[in-house]
Amino acid sequence: MNHAAAPTAGRRAALASFAGTAIEWYDFYLYGTASALVFGKLFFPELNPATGVLAAFGTFWVGFLARPLGGIVFGHLGDRVGRKNTLVVTLLLMGFATFAVGLLPTYAKIGIAAPLLLVVLRAVQGVAVGGEWGGAVVLAAENAPAGRGSYFAMFAQQGSPAGSILSTVVFLAVSALPDEQFLTWGWRVPFLLSGVLVALGLVIRLKVEEPAAFVRAKANAAVAKVPLVEVLRTAWRTVLLGIGASIMGIAAAYFSNTFVLAWSTNELGIGRQTMLYVLLGVSVVQFCWQPFAARLAERFGETRFMAVSLAGNIVVTVPMYLLIASGDAGLAFVGIAVATVFGSGYYAVLAGFLTRGFPIHLRYTGISLSYQLCSTIFGGTTPFIAQALLNATHGAIWPVVIYHVALLALTLTCVLALARRTAAVAEAEKIPTRQG
Template sequence: MSHPVHTRQPVRAAAAAFIGTTVEFYDFYAYATAAALVLGEIFFPGTNRFASTLASFATFFAGFVARPLSGMVFGHLGDRLGRKKMLLLTMFLMGGATTGIGLLPTYASIGVWAPVMLVTLRIVQGIAAGGEWGGAVLMSSEHAPQGRKTFFASFPQMGSPAGLLLTLIAFRLVTSLDHASFVSWGWRLPFLASFVLLLIGLAIRFGVEESPEFERARAAGKLAVAPVSEVLRTHLRPILLAAAATTIGAAGFFFTNTFMISYVTTWLSIPKTTILDCLFVVTIIQLLSQPVSAWLASRIGDARFLTLAASVSIFTPYPMFLLVNTQQPVAIIAGISLAVVTLSAVYAVIAGFMTAAFPTRLRYSGISIAYQLCATVAAGTTPLIGTMLAQRFQGQWVPLALFFSLLSLVSLGGIIGLARYQQRVALHGDVAPQAQAQPQAQG
């Protein structure tokens, strides 16, 4: 009688991963969007808008500082205790921190303690994010049928555009308020809405069974005693290659969304509501394109598809900026969509591609450390670097486009290196099961 339940588990796990990461990304993007729109004004007041925005993005980066250590902690616990327990804990932490931000007093009320409390809650968000991604990817891919692991691993990746859509809807509604109301109380509403989403996400994740691959490893007594130290000792090269490979997928979104909001409102004087409307359409396009990318990768091979997507992404920022600088909504949508579709193609496929480089007993630790290392070094600094480049080269978009191309080039190098690593390991018979089953798809 239990057989039908188990046959439904892959779909249920993928759906739960998608919905859970949607909630998590909503929380994360809510902070990123508010950082670009309003947090500098209410937590770091001053006469210099550039300085306030930079300070706001610095608190955004603070959440990324905690992520590598968090990835190690949750990676250790996930490889020792199971994926499901960690996903419930990370969701609770993220939802609680986001709701708390919505309740914070401002600088005008309590002075310097306001930004201190903001940074503290932002770090808690980073801790939660550090453990969330790896667990969600593994719950989806490790429940998947053999030969479809990369495709199923793309479902939690779809939580990024879905969470961003919810964020944009929320901030589009509150930015329609007059400026005084938005600054006074309107900005809080998207953060407070996180509490409702938290309850929904927890209820969904409770209904998913533990990863069958983890359960088999536990039953066979093959769990690692110290997975973090072991994976760092035995798999450091694939960790570094995977971190590089995911660069444009992780950092590119914060360029085309978080930084772009600040860029067009500050330097092009485009209204906040206009850019949010444009990004809403772009994100719908992204949400629709990611499963198509995952399907195409399953047809032509993960490594081949990723290499192509990263290569094209190198050239997309130039038409993007040309179109954005027309200040016409349709052109803005077309330009940003061009960049987002290519970088999200990398993002959709990279999760499943990375998991094949690590054995089950070390997988949570390996992919978490790799992804969170990239998130700290590249994703967290992207809005800061973009803002400084925009200030240094006022009226010039080429340096910004070159920065985007550099992120894509780093990904391309990591993808090629990781593909070669997996090919060599597969020849010696010491690679994760899904890589063994599809050696040609990885090359």
């Protein structure tokens, strides 16, 4: 990482990473919300409601299937050509796909072509976000002052709750419409607004500087000819552990923002708008807590802080589901918010933690491959598997709870194992770090 980065360059890179990821996650979360509330009715109308939601969650997963492709393609470009220009392309690609979803005819208009086109556009979204996250993290971390890489990388993680807040606010506004108007044109408005947000994001991102450490590596020809091949040859164990360490950093949002949204509104009778307000409040909690969590992790040790956060999350998961199952929106908020405090503490540190596992010439590809393969295996499948378990048990939530806790335990195990490997890379590059 670049220890000589000027404070201005570091702040500008952090802002650019935050703005870009916030827009990308706004676009990505819109689809998840629409999957829970709209797409089953408009694109799979011939199925019963529960099966329609399951089918919509299937198209939701397509975006996750495409994310590793985006990580590989844009990771290659980012590690060979540069971080900045690669991230401009990912932002434009995501904006195009999201805007196009807002214009898409429904099943009633064009039949089977409607869900097929929906799948294609979701795949494009997946490619874009697959290339975005790793580059944004690397851009912020490599422009950070010495020893602050994880804290600055946290600003890329802030894009997730910011995107969730923004998408939820916009969906709240349109969901206040009568059902007929909401299902006819109201749901399209959030997708069409993406065009404006992308334009704003580009203005910010074009002003950022390429990290000096990468510029030096490129000038010295210290770049990999085929980064993917070298990552798989020299760091495949790190990739596997990175996949495991990322599980709840990805899956947690889709338990709460997607599965719980569908479960609470379809099965528990909580109103659509009420539950959106609950999730909005939870996103605000996450957005406010993550910067403090990153500071605490710097002080007490990042690995120790992540381990305590994940262990705490395991403890509060069962109460969270019991509070949601009560059907009381206030209790649901308390349960999800408490779990989010623990989960987002770990998530705030995850990005910087992963960057230390890979040398600079493989970093973009390495963390993208780890994170995006995890998104395919565990992220996109989360609402699908949870809904399938709910359907199979005729509404019993306990299998979902067990599945959630198992993923948390696996994440904790991999974080502890990966911490031992990242220490070797940090020593080789003399990266100041506080492993704990």
